Amino acid sequence: MKPIKFKLTTLPTPLHPLKRLSVYLGGPEIWVKRDDLTDMAMGGNKTRKLEYLVADALSKGCDTLVTAGAIQSNHCRQTAAAANRAGLSCHLVLNGNPEAAPQGNLLLDTLFGPTIHWVTRDERDSRVNKLGEELKETGLKPYIIPVGGSNGMGAIGYVDAMLEVMKQAYALGTDFDLIIVASSSGGTQAGLQLGAILSGFPGTIMGISIDSGKVDGPIYREKMAKIAAESAAILGEPIRLEPENFNLNCDYLGQGYSVMGELERNAIHLAAEQEALLVGPVYTGRALGGLIDLIRNGVIGKNERILFWHTGDTPALFAYSSEL
Ligand SMILES: Cc1ncc(COP(=O)(O)O)c(C=O)c1O
The missing domain is CATH 3.40.50.1100 (Rossmann fold)
Incomplete structure (x- = not known):
């Protein structure tokens, strides 16, 4: 049975294209899901x-x-x-x-x-x-x-979020080949992946790992499978996800957790300059930096339709003024 919620935000969060960024990168159509705009205390996932x-x-x-x-x-x-x-x-x-x-x-x-x-x-x-x-x-x-907040109960928030975005995309007459999201303690990606099965999303969800490297990546994927299993059990859904079902990109760890490098700095400036979109220094700057790099390297094709899932992190910008 679906557990109850204590309402903390108005949903759905906005979904909109990033037209100028897409043109600037000369590449795929990029959309953004604005979970930075959940309306409690400056937002976030x-x-x-x-x-x-x-x-x-x-x-x-x-x-x-x-x-x-x-x-x-x-x-x-x-x-x-x-x-x-x-x-x-x-x-x-x-x-x-x-x-x-x-x-x-x-x-x-x-x-x-x-x-x-x-x-x-x-x-x-x-x-x-x-x-x-x-x-x-x-x-x-x-x-x-x-x-x-990454356990089976918390991750249900992101099962719902996946169903939410599918409805929004349908209403807007669009769909996505790839969703990119910052991934760190696992609940967000676990919930999205379970929600993808429940909603029939045919594309890929790629987590950009923020702090787990290639060596501990497998352990991290196991953790996400465990969280998804807990969520499925709470929801009474007979679904099993394996660690291999989680697409985790560990190529953008830079100098480590919360250390701002060129990748994050450039992504923060580019999003602000092209779209007046604020992304954060630790999570979303790194995830967007990864997405931009994947486009520039041709790993993401020009004809793909990408959803960047913005998970917040913008209040942390103010703690990084000297690095920016
Ligand atoms: C802004 C932001 N994005 C993404 C994440 C990663 O989400 P998760 O921990 O569910 O993997 C976090 C986690 O702390 C976060 O604060």
């Missing part, structure tokens, strides 16, 4: 996942959301915002150090007012578990959300 996760937390009588991420985590910012919408407390476990003058997502975190616990990257997972226990001891009922 986590909002769709949080609609299901928050509803699940409320249905279980939980009163506190706990999650973790990097210092500029879009997921943590949206979780803190969702907690406020739902009247829940929120604890964020962030790897990094407090900043005297916070920028980007961290600045917004401070406005939403969660309790922030600072840790190193290695301490993060164990701190979340320990924190859950500590909160229970004080009488609270914590609901732990995995990094990126």
Whole structure:
């Protein structure tokens, strides 16, 4: 049975062509799905996942959301915002150090007012578990959300999103050969791939890996298959996806997670100059940079119709002013 949602955004998000960028690149028709415009706290892909996760937390009588991420985590910012919408407390476990003058997502975190616990990257997972226990001891009922909101429940937001875009495309008389999306903790791509089966999408969904390399790529594909299996089980759909069903491109990792290079910088400037479209420094700049490179190298043909799934990340731009 379909789980319930706690409404956090107006849907559908817009779908529109990027005509000037297509002409500039002399190539395929490029469209964009604007999940940067989910309308909670500067948007992004986590909002769709949080609609299901928050509803699940409320249905279980939980009163506190706990999650973790990097210092500029879009997921943590949206979780803190969702907690406020739902009247829940929120604890964020962030790897990094407090900043005297916070920028980007961290600045917004401070406005939403969660309790922030600072840790190193290695301490993060164990701190979340320990924190859950500590909160229970004080009488609270914590609901732990995995990094990126990526589990079977959260990914249902992206099963829905795939059905949504198929309807929109049909109404506009268009369709897509390839969907490009930034992929990192797996829930977005897992949900889209399951949604593709449920909606009969005949094209390819390619995740541009943001932080998993060629060596751990197979483990990452296994994780996505597991998330998709959990979502299918929740939805009561007898569908099984294998790791091989996930198309993951690990060619654009640059100098590593959240390190801005030429690829991201150029993509951010190009999208802004050609389309007044803002893409972010960590996820969507890298994914769009990958798409542009695939077009320039002829891997994507001139006659293909491409959908760039914009997953947000724009608030983080303000933390990268010196690199831009
Ligand atoms: C803006 C943005 N895009 C894409 C992703 C990747 O989505 P997922 O973690 O579901 O793979 C994230 C995850 O943190 C994100 O913040």
